[in-house]
Amino acid sequence: MSNSALDKEFQAGCARGELRLQHCSACGHTQFYPRIICAACGNDALSWVAANGPGTVASFTKVRQAIDPKFKDLLPYVVALIDLQEGPRMMSVIIDADVDTLQIGDSVTLDFMPWGDDALRPVFKVAE
Numbered sequence: 001m002s003n004s005a006l007d008k009e010f011q012a013g014c015a016r017g018e019l020r021l022q023h024c025s026a027c028g029h030t031q032f033y034p035r036i037i038c039a040a041c042g043n044d045a046l047s048w049v050a051a052n053g054p055g056t057v058a059s060f061t062k063v064r065q066a067i068d069p070k071f072k073d074l075l076p077y078v079v080a081l082i083d084l085q086e087g088p089r090m091m092s093v094i095i096d097a098d099v100d101t102l103q104i105g106d107s108v109t110l111d112f113m114p115w116g117d118d119a120l121r122p123v124f125k126v127a128e
């Protein structure tokens with residue numbers, strides 16, 4: 001599967017509200033972002049699995065200045081590294097976060113919203 005086909009598969013999942021990870025049946029590794037082969041063992045025995053959604057904030061930064069005018073209305077927002085329950089660490093955005101009280105280790109849940117264009121993107125919210 002080519003990189004553009006992987007991207008298409010991933011985006012199709014997002015359009016349905018599904019964050020798609022890849023699971024390797026050769027070694028059991030689960031990965032994000034989508035790749036042609038398993039990053040752990042090099043095998044191409046990969047299948048798509050939907051992430052359940054919970055994650056933990058591993059690191060984050062507060063964005064207070066938009067480098068692109070299309071993000072201006074979203075300020076301030078949080079860009080974070082999220083450790084997914086399934087294992088992979090991914091970069092995403094935490095929406096509706098109190099940027100002054102958010103902490104590393106906070107629990108987050110998966111959501112989707114148009115981000116920068118019309119396509120739905122995986123984002124996270126601080127868990128209740």
Ligand SMILES: [Zn+2]
Pocket residue numbers: 024025026027028029038039040041042043
């Ligand atoms: Zn593998």
